[in-house]
Amino acid sequence: MNIMVISAISRESSTCYMLAQQLVGMCEKRRVTVDFVTPTNAELPLNDGTVAWDLPEAIAWQKRVAAIHCHFWVSPEYHGSMTGAMKNLFDYLPKEPMRGDAIGLLALAGGAMAALNTLNGMAVVARSLGAWVAPEFCALNSNDVKAGLDEAAVARVDALVETVIDMGRRLYSTAPENNVP
Ligand SMILES: Cc1cc2nc3c(=O)[nH]c(=O)nc-3n(C[C@H](O)[C@H](O)[C@H](O)COP(=O)(O)O)c2cc1C
Known part of the structure; x- marks a missing residue:
């Protein structure tokens, strides 16, 4: 089972990156292979509509995503x-x-309100790409991540990881051409 964890921020000191790294640890405890992605390590130019459809970096990125069964996207609210x-x-x-992959969504708010618009927007994009979106959204505050998540928050994130990996296993074990142990 291959998992992709995407941090929307490449800077290691950001709370987004820190949370994404925590997710990597939670996934690896479940004996899966994790591909950790940042905008920097994906090495893609800005797609402003002038980029060639067969740009080698784009083809490499599409192959990287195609090898994945479950995804986690982590973004701050901008x-x-x-x-x-x-x-x-x-x-x-x-x-x-x-298409047919499972995905868990996590978003970080800097202010007092939870990043629900961000989560809903991410869900629209994920569904548009054909993924199954886990119903449990994780809305966290950047300051709480910086301070270290409390037990209840860690349990919420861990439950999301469990749901997504469990659903990924179900989805792929019923697809004969994609049988994943
Ligand atoms: C351009 C920009 C826009 C932002 N917009 C919002 C916002 O709409 N709502 C919000 O709660 N936080 C907003 N923030 C705060 C971020 O969500 C986030 O909490 C903060 O940037 C985390 O910083 P870090 O990456 O250093 O941990 C914004 C930050 C930036 C840089």
């Missing part, structure tokens, strides 16, 4: 949405690479 750098990753994907 003006009510995922970051532009994260969205740029998905603007290089046709439907095929993510």
Whole structure:
């Protein structure tokens, strides 16, 4: 089972990156293979509509996504949405690479309100790419991540990881051509 964890922010000191790294640890406890992605390590230029459809970096990124069964996207709320750098990753994907995959969504708010608009927006994009979106959204506050998540928050994130990996196993074990142990 191959898992992709995407941090919308490439800077290691950001709470988004820190939370995404925590997710990697939670996934690895379940004996899966994790591909950790940031906008920087995806090495894609800005898709402003002038990029060649067969750009080698884009083809490499599409193959990287196609090898995955379950996804986790982590983004801070930037003006009510995922970051532009994260969205740029998905603007290089046709439907095929993510179709039928399971996905868990996590968003970080800097202010007092939870990042619900960001989560809903991410869900729309994930569904548009053909993924099954876990019903449990994780809305967290950046300051809480920086301070270290309490037990209840860790349990919520862990429950999301469990749901997504369990659903990924079910989805793929019923697809004969994609039988995954
Ligand atoms: C351009 C920009 C827009 C932001 N918009 C929002 C917002 O709409 N709502 C919100 O709760 N936080 C907003 N924030 C705060 C971020 O969600 C986030 O909590 C903060 O940037 C975390 O910083 P870190 O990456 O250093 O941990 C914004 C931050 C930036 C840089």
